Amino acid sequence: MRDILDAVADGELSPTAAEAELRGYARTDAGRFDAARAARTGIPEGIIAAGKTPEETASMAVAAVETTECALVTRVDATTVEACRTRLDERFPDADVAYDDRARTLVVHAPEYEPPSLSATAAVVTAGTSDAFPAGEAAVVLEEIGARVERIDDVGVAGIARLFDRLDAIREADVLVVAAGREGALPTVLAGLVDVPLIAVPVSTGYGHGGSGEAALAGMLQSCAPLMVVNIDAGFTAGAQAGLIARSISAARAE
Amino acid sequence: MRDILDAVADGELSPTAAEAELRGYARTDAGRFDAARAARTGIPEGIIAAGKTPEETASMAVAAVETTECALVTRVDATTVEACRTRLDERFPDADVAYDDRARTLVVHAPEYEPPSLSATAAVVTAGTSDAFPAGEAAVVLEEIGARVERIDDVGVAGIARLFDRLDAIREADVLVVAAGREGALPTVLAGLVDVPLIAVPVSTGYGHGGSGEAALAGMLQSCAPLMVVNIDAGFTAGAQAGLIARSISAARAE
Amino acid sequence: MRDILDAVADGELSPTAAEAELRGYARTDAGRFDAARAARTGIPEGIIAAGKTPEETASMAVAAVETTECALVTRVDATTVEACRTRLDERFPDADVAYDDRARTLVVHAPEYEPPSLSATAAVVTAGTSDAFPAGEAAVVLEEIGARVERIDDVGVAGIARLFDRLDAIREADVLVVAAGREGALPTVLAGLVDVPLIAVPVSTGYGHGGSGEAALAGMLQSCAPLMVVNIDAGFTAGAQAGLIARSISAARAE
Amino acid sequence: MRDILDAVADGELSPTAAEAELRGYARTDAGRFDAARAARTGIPEGIIAAGKTPEETASMAVAAVETTECALVTRVDATTVEACRTRLDERFPDADVAYDDRARTLVVHAPEYEPPSLSATAAVVTAGTSDAFPAGEAAVVLEEIGARVERIDDVGVAGIARLFDRLDAIREADVLVVAAGREGALPTVLAGLVDVPLIAVPVSTGYGHGGSGEAALAGMLQSCAPLMVVNIDAGFTAGAQAGLIARSISAARAE
Amino acid sequence: MRDILDAVADGELSPTAAEAELRGYARTDAGRFDAARAARTGIPEGIIAAGKTPEETASMAVAAVETTECALVTRVDATTVEACRTRLDERFPDADVAYDDRARTLVVHAPEYEPPSLSATAAVVTAGTSDAFPAGEAAVVLEEIGARVERIDDVGVAGIARLFDRLDAIREADVLVVAAGREGALPTVLAGLVDVPLIAVPVSTGYGHGGSGEAALAGMLQSCAPLMVVNIDAGFTAGAQAGLIARSISAARAE
Amino acid sequence: MRDILDAVADGELSPTAAEAELRGYARTDAGRFDAARAARTGIPEGIIAAGKTPEETASMAVAAVETTECALVTRVDATTVEACRTRLDERFPDADVAYDDRARTLVVHAPEYEPPSLSATAAVVTAGTSDAFPAGEAAVVLEEIGARVERIDDVGVAGIARLFDRLDAIREADVLVVAAGREGALPTVLAGLVDVPLIAVPVSTGYGHGGSGEAALAGMLQSCAPLMVVNIDAGFTAGAQAGLIARSISAARAE
């Protein structure tokens, strides 16, 4: 502890980083940032922009970089991206800032950040174009955890030949994240064809009865082929748990 | 009208049959029997045993045979079947009485009844064993309307190879009735592979969230491949409308 | 395959059209376009504008015309129509572009396109003015499939005399699509009066409990007269399946 | 008050009746009986047997007769009827006890009871046989309030000619109670054809989505023709309010 | 019929009015106007502005005045009111046009219109300020039907003394319309205190679980004191049926 | 710890009691019994009989008495009571065993048990007879915590005079538990009349829409008068928290 305080006194450590070191979290205007999350759970603390002002999000992104050398912001829009870039530019002008508009994510790496790298592959599979947002979010989280990510798009069951075309590629992955909206049948069909862990992501497409992803969620929970499910549009959750699976496999390979 | 009354006077026509002739329906202890239904809508009036006492059901079955020379009773159990047989034996000892315990139907044909015969085929397809009840009900209704019925069972998507094995047989039908429970994905997959009318029947299997057929119903309504839907377990409805489609095609063939 | 590649080399075939020929689908910025859909299922691949940017929709419309000589875009708004017209004008200046603001559809025919023509009629029936959108969508799909379409409007059951006035016209059709909101009683009443296949479309009118079309959907599924149902506002689905029925009848007539 | 206590002392008044006189309610083993209800609201206090033991119900029926000279018990079964008869026979051997097994009601009149009689008519209309229970309950309540009751049965919309046959009879009533299950369309159709107050009773028939009367309830609340609704199977409520309407009209006629 | 056509020829009757005379309804750009509704059901045809363009609403309002000498438009906003005034000014410059912004209604009377007048009173009771919209709508409908209307506001049960203060005034009415949001307890409490027909209107106030009026609706349907219910915010329906009750009582008084 | 082990060795302490002393919980065939619960949270660990076999319940009751000198079993039926009595008689022949059939509770006190006694009063108020089960459960829990309990029954709002008769008694309590089914209006009316903490308990009475206590729960959550709510029929929870409030007040009085 004395070392940390000395480093603060010497200006080598910001008070935010020092607090994170001592307590495991940093305080910001927009609440606490749980800097110890990744160490404790293997999953980086994501900052959800939805429901926060752009300034609050930017302030948490800065705290994240300050304490963990990286930041992962989800559900961003253009205004939030702008606010983050401005604040990050001031504080970490050399940081690498990557915005993915389909996935609606913003990923920040400080120059000194050493991203993890796993020897395991996750395939992120979508039924159609409208599944791009949660699938993209899952892919970004997986990449941050260090997994190799394979994207397999537009293989929905309405034209099932498309799925069979890509089956070999899918089977090569160590774990699958499968996003589908409307009736959400793709994960069920796929789970009957592969022998690796499969996480299904219901997507909030569709209208009328069972719209907003409720039909897809219910169908995945009732699937006649066993599979795991996350909440509607919960790409982050799917990517995080798929990342843990990839991490375990990678660690086992390294044993 | 005079002819009818004369026939009653002569004992050639029962009062029940005379009333049906004059008004289009017959009165029974258990309510009216709509004897003109088949003529008006092309669909025989089904007698739903569920919610009636065995005696009420038997009384309506007798009225049906008396006025239309046939009866179609659905959702029967063993006690109801017994009650119907007893009453029918007294009144129509020569009638043909057929009980299907999987379909839970009882079909009665008076000796003089001439069943319709269509030159059109309906395939009744199931995902698994537990879909036998509504699929069977649909098949019986289709047969009463006169369609040729092809049964294709156990082709659920969890082992999709089974479906492809039977695809040629399925494609030969003029209209499809497809029953599936749990997540109900089979009709969606099939609708992307065929070019004939397809009626999906959600089945009340499954448990937990979306159980009792609600997940299957919602998924079929949201299907990314266009298809028609009936209520959960509504085999009669599916068979009746598939029968109308078969009848139209058969009539067109005869033009 | 060599022929196709030669044609591309000679500039007689665009790469998009060549890919569609070879794989059955074309890739666009907004995802794949399933060019083989109509051949496989008898139903043209509809492009749903809702949930896409005007540019994405326009890009898919162009791919559709390029590969199938026609395009059918649904749930369009004014901006999307404008974007489509602009892109189509550049690429297919002689195409016929028809926008129906009530049905919210955009239909495009290349000059060389030969639309199908069936000898079968579908009646599209509405209960009231607010059913115009899904009814119109169903009618447009039916026309694209080649059916003759008869429109019967404003015959809701609150003034049931209006329905009886039009009953003869309704009975002449080979198949019925019946759209109704609020309590959705019209299809039930009608199904007791006709002997042709009937597809009910619940419409998202009404407010309070059972609003957004849920009361109409539940009522149609529970109908005491057998009928087929599609999801709330699902005019495309109703039109597509009614089109398959019309196509089967037409083919039977031609046998 | 002294008079009442004197009457108790003289054995002319039971303590229960005295308590009811003084407080407006009587205490029983099964809770209070609100003897002043009819005077205050024009609606007799109904004793709901469902959820009570036969003994509790019988005890409340005795208290009802003791304090108001009559009793109205609803949702009875055979055991409860037996228990009531036994207890009533002991205490009020001359009372008139009427059990209606379709309506599941038990009505008790002490010999000295003078039933009310109104110069107004209520029609109780049903769509089919399975609506007999709530319709019967409504009719019994109406009769206890003194209205003339006309029963119009089996006029459901699946065979709408049956409804038109009886329309004149229906139009003669001062107020309508209309019970229907499944999709519950009858009250909507009827409300577009008559100009008297109409109370719709959804009935708990049907199965699958919208079963247990929920589809009928939602449809009646959404009805495109204005009408009043009570809860599913709430025949008592419908009869009670229809009785108040009949009572007001009868009183106005007497002015 | 000849007379009507002659009158059209002579310019004494507009084609719209002539059509209404002959068929019972008039055609407008926005659909049919059921001009015979009031005669058939005792309830004027209301024009619901919500879901229509201002122009469509105005066009129907003109058709209503043309065929029935009056118009009743509900759920209007400022723009619609403006559009209606403009169109009505052109066509019926002397008409009386009354806009009620709380009730969100627009009432139009042609100079020659003779409004009905009943000798019966309806009380419209509210629990709080936020019930003003449906209560106002009910009051306007009642007035158009000719009932005397008494408004009793702000007597919600959270301060129950307010209710007892106004109880005598409430008891004088022939029929009650009682609007309440949140938990909707007012109609239940009131129904235990009065002996006249009572129609409860759940109001879409409140938030969280049971918000949007669903808690109030469910509570009114479950009320331990019998009462009639309409859909959430359905002031028109409540006013229309209360009007029919008032009309019957008024007619009985006149016998 | 040595003392405890010595006591076990000497037979002064059973192994179960020793384990509870050391770990805070005791192991039984039916799972752990949290013997430290009362000390930690002020609320005795209740044993819910529903969902357990009579033997499992009895085994946990014995463990409870062994470790805490008392046991509180809820949702018991006759068979479970019998099983408990048998097991308790063997092990603790002198224990006081009290069964309340309305509250469906079984309370056991070892002879050496010294029940707590608070100087604070809780009133348990019910709307009607059918609220007896959860109200009784709450009362028993309150008594075990040591509060004085006042019962106020049958004061439902359908006859609101009954409530006003008892208002003074209600106002004397330090905290209120108010149970009501159907529409659940009683707690709302009462919360507008008193100035002490009020916990509302929705009761699973009623039928149709909003039945099983859902209407009452939603109404209590939406109450226009602020109040606290527990789950449907959750008498234990209400009694436990009311007991904590009484305990705090009692402690404050003792300061």
Added chain:
Amino acid sequence: MRDILDAVADGELSPTAAEAELRGYARTDAGRFDAARAARTGIPEGIIAAGKTPEETASMAVAAVETTECALVTRVDATTVEACRTRLDERFPDADVAYDDRARTLVVHAPEYEPPSLSATAAVVTAGTSDAFPAGEAAVVLEEIGARVERIDDVGVAGIARLFDRLDAIREADVLVVAAGREGALPTVLAGLVDVPLIAVPVSTGYGHGGSGEAALAGMLQSCAPLMVVNIDAGFTAGAQAGLIARSISAARAE
């Protein structure tokens, strides 16, 4: 009463204040203000800005200050705050006006107002940043009732060490208000660790199935540790009842 009227005549009392004195409530443009609420129930009448125009809210705030020397406005936005400030400045230029943008409350104290002060403490605990609104609302209500308020923020269970860090502070309070969104697990965990009354507030965060606070509400009602619940986001209700508990404890301390 004469004194009040004399005071009005002398200009010492405004008519609004006089009416409040005489009747217990004041009339404003936006409905009645229940000035006697605090005296009757111990909870100040809150003015909910949501659903009112800024002018209506301001008018009620003025009436509140006029009759009770204070005002508590909830769910305000910037426009409403501005409107209130303007109106209050005119009428009560010396009043203390405090706006809390996180809690979305506006509190007004007239100079002569003597706020209550209790010797009891409430802790308001939040799981995360997004719980700030209802937690803040609860804190403001508690302060107006006079309780000491301790804020404990950001102790959600995803990083449970944060909760244990603050447990001693939490245990010192006399009553707890615990706000949590998403799955809402914090109150359950906390209720197993403390022995004071605990009110849980579900917060409308989260998305997909169980979003809008419904998962948190259901989880709190089902909590395996007994606790009390209010509606989603109902900070006012939680603060009001916690205030009553604090008031009772404070009063007991003063005995």
Added chain:
Amino acid sequence: MRDILDAVADGELSPTAAEAELRGYARTDAGRFDAARAARTGIPEGIIAAGKTPEETASMAVAAVETTECALVTRVDATTVEACRTRLDERFPDADVAYDDRARTLVVHAPEYEPPSLSATAAVVTAGTSDAFPAGEAAVVLEEIGARVERIDDVGVAGIARLFDRLDAIREADVLVVAAGREGALPTVLAGLVDVPLIAVPVSTGYGHGGSGEAALAGMLQSCAPLMVVNIDAGFTAGAQAGLIARSISAARAE
């Protein structure tokens, strides 16, 4: 194929086993048994006894042993177990038949069966006693797949110290299955403390709002700590996917 037919001819292979070899599934009275499932997906085909007659279940169990040398039957009751034992004894007298009454599973191993064995561990964690059924089912499936299984019971969050006592044991596992009913908070708390994949199983305990496991399911889907979810009581699904994860890790260890 010739070899197989020769083996049948020689009696070395039963027709059932031959069919399974040739087609991948075997036909039984109760439907097809998918003998190739385990090879294709890594998960043994489970036979769900619920919804089948004991004879149907027994017949499928025999087919399973015949084709795969083992059988896994779930949701059995005593009668089904008896029927299976009888049939298996006749056909495979030396088979090992293990019945687990808490897990409600029946596992059959032919003498020649060589069960898989993985070098990976799954922990199956429960909140309380009532979670035993789905947790047990998951454990049995895991064991059949070959994983080592560690059981950690009764660590629900109401007494959170119990959880911390076992945290080290939990952290040693490669994958976690965590079952909890009521509010289902345990998986959320645990997911914030571990860094291995976690599958949450909601259990159908609890009553009232959110009962039958719906509150637990919604809370797990909304969890603020990322985790994977299966349907209510879906122990088989959780065990199957956890088994796939264990299998992948085991395979990686063997690389």
